Amino acid sequence: MESRAAALQLHDLLASRGFDVFLDTHDIRPGDPFQDVLWHRLVDSDVMVMLDTPTYFDSRWTRQEIGRARAKEIQVLRVIWPEHTPNKLTDLAETIYLDPQELEGPDGPIAAETADTIVLEVERLRSRSIASRYMSITGKLRADVEKIGASVEGVGAHRAVAVRLLDGEKIWAYPIVGIPTAEILNDVADKARRAEQQEIPVLVYDHIGIRDAWNAHLRWLGEHIRAVRTIKVSEAGWALAAWEN
Known part of the structure; x- marks a missing residue:
């Protein structure tokens, strides 16, 4: 099951609210090395929005994205498709469950009110992510200095x-x-x-x-x-x- 319409909707909505948004299926230019650009943009992100459909983990890239986002202490917001049982790999992520009536089609878009809720949650997680990642790099610096x-x-x-x-x-x-x-x-x-x-x-x-x-x-x-x-x-x-x- 795809989530393309919802992904494009959230991409445009977040961009309109002043976020620097990267969509892995949309923003990599032809000729750019996909893997290099994907990780480069990931490590410069504060929040990863995961549209969790039944086929989300079919791609090795999505599995690696989740793991590497955690490794870099990037906050993950999991948006779970109706009637889908999420993978336990993402149990620690912040979660929003979608009801069937909140999708206008099988792949979206998402109802406007719910999409606004997602944007507000991204903003909240972004503040937390920046603070925790700053504390992490400062802690690593202190440890190396004391060595x-x-x-x-x-x-x-x-x-x-x-x-x-x-x-x-x-x-x-x-x-x-x-x-x-x-x-x-x-x-x-x-x-x-x-x-x-x-x-x-x-x-x-x-x-x-x-x-x-x-x-x-x-x-x-x-x-x-x-x-x-x-x-x-x-x-x-x-x-x-x-x-x-």
Whole structure:
């Protein structure tokens, strides 16, 4: 059973409410590597809306999407089709059950009032997702910092994390959720300037799932933009152990 009409409806409705929406069957351009783009967009998402029909798990991509969304601590909203028994793999997801009268056809669209309820739930989950993922990357940074004998001294303006290295040098780390861009680097540099931090700010990010081409772009930015430095959270201890400003 398909859910194409409902998927397109929610795509357009969420976009009209200001969300940056990605539909895996709709937004990948011809010629782009499907798998790479799928994971790249997934790791830059805050909420995954799962339209749970009887055939949802027939595709290996959908099975992997659920698992990897959980691995990245992305919130999942499960919208369950009428008279369908959901898979236990998604029992931990937030759930909305559809009644038969809430679908205008076998594949949708969904009744307008119910669709609005889904959008409101996405907004609620988005706030929770951003907060939990920020705490997660900050926790990973702290753990790696402490492995090398350095310490986290506290959190300053704009949620910058003060890290004291073994040689006494202090750096300001800016953990981010999602994929770094030139715009985000500029935002970090601006925040550091407004906070009157003397040290070069350090953007900390999780590189898992980011496309190789984008990682190459980030390396290029690192070589040419000196106002901000970047480190992968999984390599924070390694990088900070040999840190030189």
